[in-house]
Every structure is written in C-alpha cells, then in structure tokens.
Amino acid sequence: MNDGTDTGLPTSFELAWGVREHPNKGPKRGLSLNRIIEAAIGVADAEGLRAVSMGRVAAELGAAPMSLYRYVGTKDELVTLAADAAYSPPPDVPAAGEDWRPALARWARAERDTLRARPWVLQVPISGPPTTPNAVAWMERALRCLEKTGLDAGERMATLLLVTGYVRSHMLIETQIAAALESAGQPPGAELTGYGRQLAAVADRARFPALHAVIDSGTFDEPADDIDEDFDFGLERILDGIEVLINARV
Amino acid sequence: MNDGTDTGLPTSFELAWGVREHPNKGPKRGLSLNRIIEAAIGVADAEGLRAVSMGRVAAELGAAPMSLYRYVGTKDELVTLAADAAYSPPPDVPAAGEDWRPALARWARAERDTLRARPWVLQVPISGPPTTPNAVAWMERALRCLEKTGLDAGERMATLLLVTGYVRSHMLIETQIAAALESAGQPPGAELTGYGRQLAAVADRARFPALHAVIDSGTFDEPADDIDEDFDFGLERILDGIEVLINARV
DNA sequence: GTCGTATTGCGTAAGTTATACGCAGAAGTA
DNA sequence: TACTTCTGCGTATAACTTACGCAATACGAC
Numbered sequence: 001m002n003d004g005t006d007t008g009l010p011t012s013f014e015l016a017w018g019v020r021e022h023p024n025k026g027p028k029r030g031l032s033l034n035r036i037i038e039a040a041i042g043v044a045d046a047e048g049l050r051a052v053s054m055g056r057v058a059a060e061l062g063a064a065p066m067s068l069y070r071y072v073g074t075k076d077e078l079v080t081l082a083a084d085a086a087y088s089p090p091p092d093v094p095a096a097g098e099d100w101r102p103a104l105a106r107w108a109r110a111e112r113d114t115l116r117a118r119p120w121v122l123q124v125p126i127s128g129p130p131t132t133p134n135a136v137a138w139m140e141r142a143l144r145c146l147e148k149t150g151l152d153a154g155e156r157m158a159t160l161l162l163v164t165g166y167v168r169s170h171m172l173i174e175t176q177i178a179a180a181l182e183s184a185g186q187p188p189g190a191e192l193t194g195y196g197r198q199l200a201a202v203a204d205r206a207r208f209p210a211l212h213a214v215i216d217s218g219t220f221d222e223p224a225d226d227i228d229e230d231f232d233f234g235l236e237r238i239l240d241g242i243e244v245l246i247n248a249r250v
Numbered sequence: 251m252n253d254g255t256d257t258g259l260p261t262s263f264e265l266a267w268g269v270r271e272h273p274n275k276g277p278k279r280g281l282s283l284n285r286i287i288e289a290a291i292g293v294a295d296a297e298g299l300r301a302v303s304m305g306r307v308a309a310e311l312g313a314a315p316m317s318l319y320r321y322v323g324t325k326d327e328l329v330t331l332a333a334d335a336a337y338s339p340p341p342d343v344p345a346a347g348e349d350w351r352p353a354l355a356r357w358a359r360a361e362r363d364t365l366r367a368r369p370w371v372l373q374v375p376i377s378g379p380p381t382t383p384n385a386v387a388w389m390e391r392a393l394r395c396l397e398k399t400g401l402d403a404g405e406r407m408a409t410l411l412l413v414t415g416y417v418r419s420h421m422l423i424e425t426q427i428a429a430a431l432e433s434a435g436q437p438p439g440a441e442l443t444g445y446g447r448q449l450a451a452v453a454d455r456a457r458f459p460a461l462h463a464v465i466d467s468g469t470f471d472e473p474a475d476d477i478d479e480d481f482d483f484g485l486e487r488i489l490d491g492i493e494v495l496i497n498a499r500v
Numbered sequence: 501g502t503c504g505t506a507t508t509g510c511g512t513a514a515g516t517t518a519t520a521c522g523c524a525g526a527a528g529t530a
Numbered sequence: 531t532a533c534t535t536c537t538g539c540g541t542a543t544a545a546c547t548t549a550c551g552c553a554a555t556a557c558g559a560c
Contacts, residue, residue, distance in 0.1 A: 007451040008444055017452045026536025027526040053517065064539045066519080075518065123375060126422060128430045129445055136453055136461065143460035153467035155483070161423060162416065162484045169415030172376060180378045194258055195379055201257040202267045203386055210393035211386065217403035233405070234412045241491030276507030277555040303546065314510045316548080325547065 009131055012072045016081055017133050031063060033071045033081075040082040041118075049120040052079065076127060083124040084132035088114050090141040100246070101239055103145040108167050108235055111138065115171040119179075122172050138164075150249045159242055166238055170231055196220035259381055262322045266331055267383050281313060283321045283331075290332040291368075299370040302329065326377060333374040334382035338364050340391040350496070351489055353395040358417050358485055361388065365421040369429075372422050388414075400499045409492055416488055420481055446470035 007014060014020035015033050022029065039060040043052050054075055058065040072078045091110040094103035115121060130136055142160040151159065180195075196215045205212050214220070257264055264270035265283050272279070289310040293302050304325055308315040322328045341360040344353035365371060380386055392410040401409065430445075446465045455462050464470070 007448050009448060009452065014452070019452055023536070025526095025528050025534075027538075029537065031538085054519085055517080066540080067538050069519075070537065070539095125373060126426055128426050129423070131448055131452070136449065136458070140453075140458045140461045143464060147460055147463075153464045153469045157464055157469055158480060158483050159487070161420070162487060165416060165419030165423075165484075166412065169419050170411070173379070173411060173415075176376055176378050195381075198257050198259060198381055199386065202259065202264070202269055202381070203390075208386070208390045210397055211390045213397075214393060214403045214407055219403045219407055230408060233408050234415075237409070237412060237491035237495060238488060239491070240494040241487035241489070244490040244494065245487060273507070273557095275505075275555095275557050277509075279508070281509085304548085305546075316511080317509050319548075320508070320510095 010073050010077050012077050012081060013131060015071070016084070031061060031067060031071060035061060036068055036071055036078065037082050037085050040078055041086050044082065044086070044120045045118065049079070049123045052082070054078075076125075079124055080127065081132060083121045084134045086114075086118045086121050087134045087138065088117075089134065090138040093141055094145050100145050100149050101243065104142065104163060104242075105235060105239060107138075107142050107145060108163050109231075111164065111167045112171060112231060115167070115175075119171070119175040122168060122175060149246050151246065155245075162238060162242075163235075166234055170234055174227070174231075260323050260327050262327050262331060263381060265321070266334070281311060281317060281321060285311060286318055286321055286328065287332050287335050290328055291336050294332065294336070294370045295368065299329070299373045302332070304328075326375075329374055330377065331382060333371045334384045336364075336368045336371050337384045337388065338367075339384070340388040343391055344395050350395050350399050351493065354392065354413060354492075355485060355489060357388075357392050357395060358413050359481075361414065361417045362421060362481060365417070365425075369421070369425040372418065372425060399496050401496065405495075412488060412492075413485075416484055420484060424477070424481075 007019065011020065012033060015022070016037075036057065040052055040057050043056055043060060054068055055065045057078070058068055068078070072081070088110075091106055093107050093110075094100070130139060139160065142163065143156055146156040146159060149156070177195075196218070199211065199220070200215050203211060257269065261270065262283060265272070266287075286307065289307045290302055293306055293310060304318055305315045307328070308318055318328070322331070338360075341356055343357050344350070380389065389410065392413065393406055396406040396409060399406075427445075446468070449461065449470070450465050453461060
C-alpha cells in the first residue's frame with residue numbers, strides 16, 4: 001500500500017526513481033541503495049559481471065550478505081539497477097535548432113562510448129522493457145530528436161529501437177572480439193589474428209565459398225586501424241534508411 | 251596434437267564440426283555429443299535456459315552429471331553448442347537469379363522465425379565471434395546474398411552484422427514483452443497493458459515530454475494486431491539504407 | 501589368443517551461489 | 531515510558547559447477 005499510484009515495479013526501482021522513500025522508523029540505516037549500486041558497479045568494473053555476487057558486493061561495503069536484501073528484492077534487480085546507473089546521463093540532444101540526423105548520430109555515439117567504458121553492461125540479461133531511470137532518460141532524448149520529423153509515435157519508437165539495437169549489437173561484437181584477443185594473450189588493439197584462420201581450418205572451401213572470399217580478403221586479420229569506422233558504417237546505413245522514410249513523408 | 255591444423259577452438263566445437271573424431275578405444279560410449287546437445291535443447295525448450303544445468307541434462311539422459319564432461323569442456327560450451335544447434339539450417343538464399351534485397355529479407359525473416367520458436371537462444375551469453383557450424387552456415391548464406399552488389403568484403407561483412415544485429419535485438423524486445431505479459435498473468439498476444447501506465451506513474455510529465463507524447467498516443471497499449479509489421483518496419487529501413495549505398499556504388 | 505593401455509562412466513567431494521526465515525535490538529511515535 | 535516498526539544479519543538450505551581419481555572396458559599390437 002502506498003500513495004495510490006501503483007506502478008507495478010519492484011520496490012527498488014521505485015526507490016531509484018525517487019517515487020518511494022524508505023520509512024524513517026527503526027534503527028539508523030548503515031547502507032543505502034545508492035551505495036549498494038555503486039559497490040556493484042565497482043566490482044563489475046574491476047572484475048567483470050561474473051564477479052558480482054551478493055556476498056562480494058556486501059564485502060565491499062563491510063556488510064553481511066543478507067543485509068542487501070533490505071534494499072533490493074533479488075540479485076537480478078540489483079544487477080539491472082547497476083547497469084542502469086553505469087550508463088552516463090544521456091547527451092543534451094538535440095541542441096537548439098539541430099537537425100534530427102546529426103542529433104541522433106550524437107546520441108548513438110554517446111551510447112557507444114558509454115558501452116565502451118563499461119562493456120559488462122552488455123552482459124546483463126534484459127528482463128523486460130526499460131523501466132529504470134537512466135534508460136528512460138536516454139529514451140526521452142532520442143525521442144526528442146525525432147519530434148519534428150513527421151513520423152508518428154509508433155514510428156518514432158520503432159526508430160529509436162532500431163538505433164539503440166544497432167549500437168548494442170555492434171558493441172557486443174566489438175567487445176567480444178576485444179575479449180577474445182585479450183584472453184589469447186595479445187595486447188588490446190591488435191588485429192583479430194586467428195579468427196580467419198580458425199574459420200578456414202574448420203569450414204571447408206567448397207561448402208563456404210562466400211565466407212572464404214571474405215577470409216581471403218584479409219578483412220578478419222587486418223588491424224582495425226580506425227575502430228570507429230566500422231561503427232559509423234552501420235550507423236550511416238541506418239540513418240540513410242530513416243532519411244528515406246522521412247523524405248518520402250514530407 | 252592432432253593432424254596439424256590447430257584450430258584453437260574447444261574440442262567440443264571441433265567435434266561438432268566433424269573435424270575431430272572421438273578415439274575408438276576404451277569402453278563403448280553410451281552417450282554422444284549430439285545426444286547431449288539434444289537433451290539440453292529439450293530442457294531449454296520445455297523449461298527455459300535457466301533450467302539447463304549439467305545435472306538436469308544428465309538426468310534427461312539417464313546418466314550421471316559428471317559423464318557429460320567427457321564430451322564438453324564446460325557448461326558454457328554446451329550451452330553455446332545447444333544454441334547453435336537450436337537454429338534451424340539457414341534458408342536457401344539467394345535463389346537462382348534472386349536479387350540481393352528480397353534474398354536478404356528472406357534470410358532475416360528466417361532468422362526471426364527461428365528465434366521466435368526458441369526464444370531462449372537470445373539469453374545465451376555470447377562469448378566470442380561465431381565459430382559454431384550452424385552460425386557460420388547462416389553467415390555464409392547472407393554473404394552469398396551480397397556477392398553481386400559491388401560491396402567489398404569488409405562492407406559485406408558489416409552489412410551482414412547490421413542485419414543480424416537488428417533481427418536479434420528486435421526479437422529480444424519482442425520476447426521480453428511477451429514474457430512480461432505472460433508473467434503478469436495475461437494470455438500471450440494481449441496488449442502491453444501496463445507499460446505505458448508504469449512509465450507514466452514514474453516519469454514525470456515535465457521532464458519527459460517526448461516520452462509522454464508517445465504514451466498519450468497509446469502506442470504502448472495498443473494491441474499489436476500484426477506483430478510482423480513492427481519487424482518489417484525496421485527491416486525495410488535497414489534495407490533502404492543498404493540500397494542507398496549499393497546504388498551510389500554502381 | 502593375450503596383454504597393455506587408452507578411454508569410458510561416474511562416485512565423491514569441495515567450493516560457490518542465492519535466498520528463506522527469524523531474532524535481537526534500535527529508533528521513532530504516542 | 532511503552533509500543534510499534536524496521537534494521538542488520540546469523541543460520542540454514544538447496545542448488546550449482548567442476549576437480550580428481552578409480553574400476554571396468556574394449557581396441558590394437560603382437
């Protein structure tokens with residue numbers, strides 16, 4: 001029972017939104033949801049998402065594992081909130097008078113940069129449509145970029161999902177490649193030596209001709225001199241596609 | 251030490267490719283990698299990825315948990331192989347003389363249908379670039395669609411990633427919404443009642459005007475009369491964007 | 501045939517993990 | 531001052547992955 005507006009969200013999410021406050025009875029609280037989230041982010045930053053366990057986070061705070069459950073209903077809630085808070089605040093797009101396309105491109109690159117700084121966010125299993133504060137704030141910004149495009153609400157929403165989906169899946173691949181390289185002992189930034197060779201060793205030439213054409217071209221083994229080039233390639237394709245629609249609409 | 255070509259892949263992957271065979275000494279094997287993978291898929295289909303544990307899969311086969319480790323190095327390997335095998339074989343694209351665009355669209359819809367049939371595949375954490383047989387076979391098919399487009403190898407690869415990334419992220423959202431609905435007790439196929447209301451309860455109107463415009467439009471609460479409409483929207487945008495590039499190239 | 505050896509299935513056990521439950525005590529309220 | 535409410539957390543359980551090693555088996559060589 002709270003003040004009438006039942007959100008249907010977990011209590012910890014309402015806490016994060018500031019919609020609900022902790023009661024002020026009882027003993028003084030030694031922890032806070034924010035501190036717990038910060039601790040979880042710290043562990044994930046330093047040792048990866050795998051290392052985030054209730055016990056580990058509690059240890060970081062000098063608390064007992066079970067004390068966290070006064071602030072968070074379940075481990076998944078904590079991880080979701082940590083992923084949300086690990087996102088930086090969204091960029092200030094669109095600037096006054098800025099066109100939708102450069103604005104949305106800036107938005108996409110900002111999300112890319114955020115994910116590059118905290119790759120583990122991509123490992124967090126998604127358990128529903130976004131309802132956490134920061135994720136919704138990012139949504140809001142992207143929607144603002146699209147307001148004067150003539151697209152209807154459903155199209156604006158679909159466009160936003162298109163762009164964020166691209167950013168996330170691109171960064172997932174980039175991250176995985178980097179991780180595979182590093183675990184192979186090579187310094188980050190080196191080329192993906194081995195992937196082409198692995199495929200060639202296992203996929204025979206006759207059944208995979210188109211693949212071998214790519215392998216032979218050296219695409220897999222070339223150093224990615226400019227990492228952002230690949231990202232921009234896909235982004236420009238998507239923005240081109242959206243532009244086609246918007247121009248046809250006007 | 252095997253026949254000279256060291257793939258650098260886990261043994262179980264080589265087994266799945268057929269590149270390596272089990273030695274034929276020792277007692278007769280009661281299990282096989284394929285049977286283990288099938289059992290894992292069966293559990294995931296019936297009870298979700300969460301239910302897939304070494305013990306559970308072994309029980310399904312009437313075997314002891316530890317016996318699986320003769321075929322699979324680790325649980326993650328098994329899950330990855332199960333996800334790979336859960337994909338149907340890729341569609342026969344392009345048909346003779348088929349243009350790249352309809353062919354690639356068929357490819358994308360086929361992947362969508364596969365993921366719809368086995369939503370748990372999307373929950374499998376990705377641990378590197380694709381090296382499993384079925385995943386590579388899908389790659390091959392998409393690359394074939396793009397062979398006569400004038401795009402270079404790197405662009406073909408980036409285009410393929412663009413499309414598959416879209417399919418996966420779209421299906422992730424579709425799946426999550428469906429799951430959220432079902433866990434809320436509503437029958438699948440019903441509208442996303444509640445999401446708009448949840449957001450409205452928690453995100454205040456002044457700070458989230460663009461979002462409220464979408465909420466007010468009812469987009470979130472309308473029944474998705476044609477589920478595939480949303481999917482095709484994004485797909486057409488992406489294909490439009492690729493077409494712009496191909497046309498500019500010619 | 502017979503022996504040696506590689507390889508099997510699997511028992512045991514160790515180490516993590518999330519989390520249900522309930523208690524003692526602290527702080528606010530009447 | 532008494533009562534209620536909430537906190538931190540100890541205990542305990544059940545599930546999980548997986549290292550290690552042993553006895554039994556069936557092939558390959560002679």
